[in-house]
C-alpha cells in the first residue's frame with residue numbers, strides 16, 4: 001500500500017519522458033523540480049535568503065527569481081552551487097517528506113513516483129521503497145542537454161559534472177531504464193518494469209508482507 005518509487009538519473013537522461021509514461025500507466029508523480037520552483041516564490045523565506053546570498057541581480061524586474069542568471073552563477077562555480085544547495089535543499093526535502101507522508105497515510109493503492117534528479121545527492125533514497133535510474137551514454141546526454149537547454153558544450157559539461165556520475169547512480173539503482181535508443185524502446189522498458197512491479201506487489205500481499 002502506498003508504495004513509492006524514486007526515479008532519478010542524470011540531467012537530461014530522460015526522467016521527464018519516463019515519468020510521463022508512468023503517469024499514463026496510473027502513477028502519481030511527485031516532481032522535485034516543480035517543488036524546487038515552488039519554494040522560491042516571491043515573498044517566501046527561500047527567495048529572501050537567495051537574494052541575500054547572491055544579490056539583486058538574480059531577480060527579474062517583477063520580483064521573481066531569474067533562473068537563467070542564478071543557473072549561470074552557480075553552475076560555473078561549485079562553491080556557489082554548494083551555497084545555493086544549503087539554502088534550498090532542506091526546504092525541498094521537507095516538502096517532499098510532507099507529500100510522501102500524505103501519500104502513505106492516504107491508504108491509496110496508487111503507486112507514487114518521486115521524480116528527483118538529485119535523489120542520491122540529497123540522501124533521499126531512504127524516503128522511497130526502491131530506486132529506478134534512467135541511464136544514457138555521455139555523448140547522447142551531452143547532445144540532448146545542449147539541444148534542449150540551448151547550452152554551449154562547456155556549459156552542458158559543467159552541469160553534468162555538478163551531479164554524482166550517472167555510472168554510480170546506475171550501480172546503486174534497484175532498476176535501470178536504458179534511454180539511449182528511441183522513446184518507443186524506453187516506453188517498452190517502462191511498461192515491463194511496471195508490470196514486474198505489480199507482480200512483485202501481488203506476491204508480497206498474498207504472502208502477508
Ligand SMILES: CC(C)(COP(=O)(O)OP(=O)(O)OC[C@H]1O[C@@H](n2cnc3c(N)ncnc32)[C@H](O)[C@@H]1O)[C@@H](O)C(=O)NCCC(=O)NCCS
Pocket residue numbers: 010011012032033036066067068070071074081084085088092116117118119159162163
Ligand atoms: C539553479 C536553478 C535556478 C536553474 O534553473 P533552471 O530553470 O535553469 O533549471 P531547472 O531547475 O529546470 O533544472 C534543470 C536540471 O538541472 C539539474 N539541477 C538543478 N539543480 C541542481 C543542483 N543544485 N545541482 C546539480 N544539478 C542540478 C537537474 O538535473 C534539473 O533537472 C535551479 O536549477 C535551482 O533552483 N536549483 C536548485 C534546486 C535543486 O537542487 N533542484 C533539483 C531538485 S532536487
Ligand SMILES: Nc1ncnc2c1ncn2[C@@H]1O[C@H](COP(=O)(O)OP(=O)(O)OP(=O)(O)O)[C@@H](O)[C@H]1O
Pocket residue numbers: 009010011012013014015016017018033117144145147148179180181182183186
Ligand atoms: N529516447 C530519446 N530519444 C531522443 N530524444 C530524447 C529521448 N529521451 C529524451 N529525449 C530528449 O532529451 C531531452 C532530455 O530529456 P528529459 O527532459 O526527459 O530529461 P530529464 O532527465 O527529465 O532532465 P532534467 O534532469 O533536466 O529534468 C529532452 O529534450 C527530450 O525530448
